[in-house]
Amino acid sequence: MKARVHVMLKAGVLDPQGEAVRHALATMGFAGVEGVRQGKVIDLELAEGTSEAAVRDMCEKLLANTVIESYSVEMTG
């Protein structure tokens, strides 16, 4: 079984990399991009029976720094 974890900087935490990407898109002529936030996707391959709660525990303790980041977990069978 697998899980996909999305980690994003929390709203209100400045994302200078996202800002740089937004500037680059504007420079390239893509109009109408009002904001860019950059995050991480982490794919986990898990032993059968691993719970979503266990994955959330991994997020709390290592995969995300909850001082600055939020996360979501998607169990993908």
Added chain:
Amino acid sequence: MKAAVVVFPGSNCDRDLAVALRAAGADVSMVWHKDSDLPSGVDLVAVPGGFSFGDYLRCGAIAAQSPVCRAVAAHATRGGYVLGICNGFQILTETGLLPGALLRNAGLKYICRTVALRVETTDSAFTAGYRQGDVLDVPIAHHDGNYHADADTLALLRDADRVAFRYGANPNGSADDIAGILSSNRRVLGMMPHPERASDAGHGGTDGAALFRALTDALATA
């Protein structure tokens, strides 16, 4: 004073830090990240700069989970002294020994130059050798030194006199110009600038040496 310098794969300021501590009179031993115990009788644990574990995932995140970091946390909980410089500061925030986090520099660039650093408090064993308001020349060398904490935490740091150092001219976007902070018991200091790189005349400046001297003076009989 007995000091232990922690070494992770990717640490690169560990030996400089040991040299600066020895020059100030400390008895220094190096501790490998897989060690689960600190040498007995250690007064100060120093967590050096570098790129522990390649900065993978987040700066300091993987180092913070290493066996030695559990020993460092226990040492701090017992009231022991801990100094984290640069990547060491990032590791101390990741372990939760200090509040906040270090984000990518606001200008996105790695910055390596000497900056003006203002001493904000002398009420700690780390800063007792300075006068409040002293401006030091100390190098920074980091890509992720942009200090971030929520408004309540920043207010707490200000009100409890826990900001040890501020930048004269903010190089990286740090909240409240913060360059270094103290724990609530004032025995854990994390700072992005490198005092060990300003501790010998050969470095071009010695403004950082007083930090190590003050520590060895304070902990001489500890």
